[in-house]
Amino acid sequence: MRWLLLKDLQILRRSPLLVVLLIVYPIVISLLIGFALSGGPSKPKIAVLNEIPTNQRTFDLGGRAVNADEYTARLFGSIDPTFVHTRADALKLVRDGRVLAAVILPADITEKLASGTQQATIEIAYNGEDAVKQRYVESVIRSRIADVNAALSKRFEQITVRYINLLLDGGSLNVFGRDLQVLGLTNAKKILDGAIASLPGGSPLRPALGQVDRFAAIAIQNLGASGAVLQSVSEPVRAQATNVAGSRRTPLDSYAVAVAVTVSLMFLTVLLASGLLALEREEHAFTRLVRGLVSRLGLLLEKIGLAALCSFTVTFGMVLALGAFFVELDWGRLPLWIVALAAGGIAFAAMGVAIGGVARELRAASLLAFLLALPVAFLALVPSGAVSSGLYDVVNGISAIFPFKPTLQALDAALNAGQRSIVGPLLHLLAVAVGYTVIARIALRRFG
Amino acid sequence: MSPVATSDRAALAVTGITKRYGERTALRDVSFEIASGELVAVIGPNGAGKTTLLSILAGIASADAGSVSCPPRDVGWVPQQPAVYSKLSVRENLRLFARLERVADVDAAVARMLAQADLADRAGDEVGRLSGGNKQRVNIAVGLLAEPRVVLLDEPSSSLDPRQRERLWGFIGELASRGTTVVYSTHNVQEAERYADRVLVLADGELLFTGSPRELESTADRYSTGGDFEAAFVRFLHERGH
Numbered sequence: 001m002r003w004l005l006l007k008d009l010q011i012l013r014r015s016p017l018l019v020v021l022l023i024v025y026p027i028v029i030s031l032l033i034g035f036a037l038s039g040g041p042s043k044p045k046i047a048v049l050n051e052i053p054t055n056q057r058t059f060d061l062g063g064r065a066v067n068a069d070e071y072t073a074r075l076f077g078s079i080d081p082t083f084v085h086t087r088a089d090a091l092k093l094v095r096d097g098r099v100l101a102a103v104i105l106p107a108d109i110t111e112k113l114a115s116g117t118q119q120a121t122i123e124i125a126y127n128g129e130d131a132v133k134q135r136y137v138e139s140v141i142r143s144r145i146a147d148v149n150a151a152l153s154k155r156f157e158q159i160t161v162r163y164i165n166l167l168l169d170g171g172s173l174n175v176f177g178r179d180l181q182v183l184g185l186t187n188a189k190k191i192l193d194g195a196i197a198s199l200p201g202g203s204p205l206r207p208a209l210g211q212v213d214r215f216a217a218i219a220i221q222n223l224g225a226s227g228a229v230l231q232s233v234s235e236p237v238r239a240q241a242t243n244v245a246g247s248r249r250t251p252l253d254s255y256a257v258a259v260a261v262t263v264s265l266m267f268l269t270v271l272l273a274s275g276l277l278a279l280e281r282e283e284h285a286f287t288r289l290v291r292g293l294v295s296r297l298g299l300l301l302e303k304i305g306l307a308a309l310c311s312f313t314v315t316f317g318m319v320l321a322l323g324a325f326f327v328e329l330d331w332g333r334l335p336l337w338i339v340a341l342a343a344g345g346i347a348f349a350a351m352g353v354a355i356g357g358v359a360r361e362l363r364a365a366s367l368l369a370f371l372l373a374l375p376v377a378f379l380a381l382v383p384s385g386a387v388s389s390g391l392y393d394v395v396n397g398i399s400a401i402f403p404f405k406p407t408l409q410a411l412d413a414a415l416n417a418g419q420r421s422i423v424g425p426l427l428h429l430l431a432v433a434v435g436y437t438v439i440a441r442i443a444l445r446r447f448g
Numbered sequence: 449m450s451p452v453a454t455s456d457r458a459a460l461a462v463t464g465i466t467k468r469y470g471e472r473t474a475l476r477d478v479s480f481e482i483a484s485g486e487l488v489a490v491i492g493p494n495g496a497g498k499t500t501l502l503s504i505l506a507g508i509a510s511a512d513a514g515s516v517s518c519p520p521r522d523v524g525w526v527p528q529q530p531a532v533y534s535k536l537s538v539r540e541n542l543r544l545f546a547r548l549e550r551v552a553d554v555d556a557a558v559a560r561m562l563a564q565a566d567l568a569d570r571a572g573d574e575v576g577r578l579s580g581g582n583k584q585r586v587n588i589a590v591g592l593l594a595e596p597r598v599v600l601l602d603e604p605s606s607s608l609d610p611r612q613r614e615r616l617w618g619f620i621g622e623l624a625s626r627g628t629t630v631v632y633s634t635h636n637v638q639e640a641e642r643y644a645d646r647v648l649v650l651a652d653g654e655l656l657f658t659g660s661p662r663e664l665e666s667t668a669d670r671y672s673t674g675g676d677f678e679a680a681f682v683r684f685l686h687e688r689g690h
Contacts, residue, residue, distance in 0.1 A: 007536065007540075010536060010540065011536065012536070014574075257532050283532070284529040284530065285531045285532065285533040287527055288527065288531040288545075288590070292520050292547040
């Protein structure tokens with residue numbers, strides 16, 4: 001078997017273009033997927049017209065100066081703004097497709113915010129030619145406006161609480177530049193209690209003043225709780241993250257590495273294994289080999305071993321490079337990376353020889369490998385909740401018969417410390433590898 | 449090339465070979481013996497069972513009934529298409545198959561076959577760059593690496609031009625003269641007449657005739673074919689309902 005292995009390595013060495021394509025293509029594809037997963041969507045380009053005069057950008061809210069620029073900066077945090085000077089310019093950019101939308105901040109926005117009684121309005125103009133982009137931009141802008149609203153609500157809440165405290169405890173209030181002293185309910189009640197105590201026992205004023213005193217007590221009591229009430233009104237729902245799938249949260253970058261490496265491993269191994277087996281038939285050597293020189297199973301194991309070895313070398317190098325230069329990985333788990341990559345490589349190689357055995361011809365084998373590999377990867381990456389539970393069960397069932405998902409799980413478990421054990425995915429991969437080897441062996445009956 | 453076939457000197461004895469593919473019978477109770485150093489052509493129309501017979505003798509396919517005296521390991525097999533690796537050189541191919549055949553002295557066997565196939569000057573060339581004739585010589589050389597007593601060739605000259613064919617038959621003739629039993633299938637009846645010591649005529653899986661080309665011609669003369677071997681062969685098949 002080792003002579004066949006050396007022969008295949010020699011053939012690969014003499015096919016540099018094929019080898020380069022086999023290595024570069026899956027790496028590029030996987031890195032693109034990895035970047036897409038870890039990078040998230042890019043900022044949409046949006047025209048911004050700020051009509052608020054420079055001298056009005058700071059306004060008074062409840063006696064405190066508020067800078068509008070602080071809030072507009074939040075609004076622009078998730079976009080790539082292109083600042084314009086006129087409304088016509090903004091709309092033209094949108095119409096020409098140079099920006100996805102225009103956000104117009106009207107001149108009276110600070111005035112309305114300062115009034116506390118009028119609702120401020122931001123104008124947004126979309127280019128409706130691309131529904132997907134429009135939806136995405138709408139979502140981004142609405143999300144940012146919600147953030148600004150939340151921040152302003154907090155501000156309003158603080159001001160309101162301050163007024164309530166003033167009403168309760170008394171203090172100084174500035175009205176039109178003049179400081180007025182407010183007595184406050186608590187002080188008023190004390191004065192009232194003193195007045196009632198000083199009245200004779202049968203005074204007709206006692207019942208009336210008693211009613212006012214009870215009202216003051218109830219008002220103090222309820223206004224005291226108003227802070228909490230206001231907080232719950234300004235933020236009725238608060239998010240608290242809890243991970244129910246394990247005690248860890250997988251860092252997105254590490255998960256992206258697992259996905260990228262699994263995609264590379266899949267393409268490289270499946271294409272190599274299927275091609276190497278189909279090549280034996282293409283060169284008419286298969287019948288010569290299996291008439292006593294090597295057993296059919298031996299031939300399959302040789303192809304599986306070689307494809308797994310080559311892909312392991314490439315993907316292990318990839319993980320080392322990613323860990324060294326791009327992503328923080330736990331180097332103490334290196335033995336687990338090796339086990340996961342080797343097991344995944346063997347399972348993908350078994351799938352490859354099954355494809356090569358069924359397709360028989362080199363071109364057909366390569367095409368079939370491509371056609372199968374992409375949907376297999378996409379199916380395995382469908383998250384729970386993205387589709388109905390019935391469809392998700394079907395997707396899971398299909399994914400289970402291919403090596404992609406267990407390889408991804410094994411590699412994820414190897415790269416990221418957590419409760420999920422690597423043993424389950426490894427056993428799954430073993431079963432898949434045996435299954436595909438059996439399919440390949442059956443396919444070899446009509447291979448010659 | 450004297451056509452002699454006796455049980456005492458049989459290098460290959462085939463007894464009652466039958467092969468079925470579902471309902472179709474590809475070979476029906478085929479029996480014959482071939483002597484050492486004999487050069488035997490298996491001829492017959494398309495679908496006669498020639499390749500099936502050679503595949504069974506080579507151990508690639510198994511028979512449903514019957515037996516073959518020579519085990520596959522002792523038989524050299526030369527398939528119709530060159531079964532060698534086009535990315536490897538002539539020498540590398542020979543060395544690889546010599547190792548797989550577990551030949552005792554690999555380098556000696558390779559040198560011997562390079563000389564015998566007259567390929568020493570092309571030893572370092574990739575097989576993919578050789579002409580069809582030279583590829584076929586490498587193909588045959590690989591089949592002879594283990595010095596088998598019997599060599600089977602499936603339509604060895606089908607893809608060659610007349611000059612390459614001539615060289616090929618010279619090479620095969622030398623093999624037989626050194627005592628190697630050669631069995632080949634061919635569509636070219638003239639090649640069987642010209643180079644074979646004996647012909648086996650197969651049609652629809654039945655062995656219809658075994659004897660020298662001259663004997664076949666004598667049999668055909670009865671049908672007044674005017675000495676045209678191919679016409680006599682066709683008439684012979686026709687008379688037997690094929």
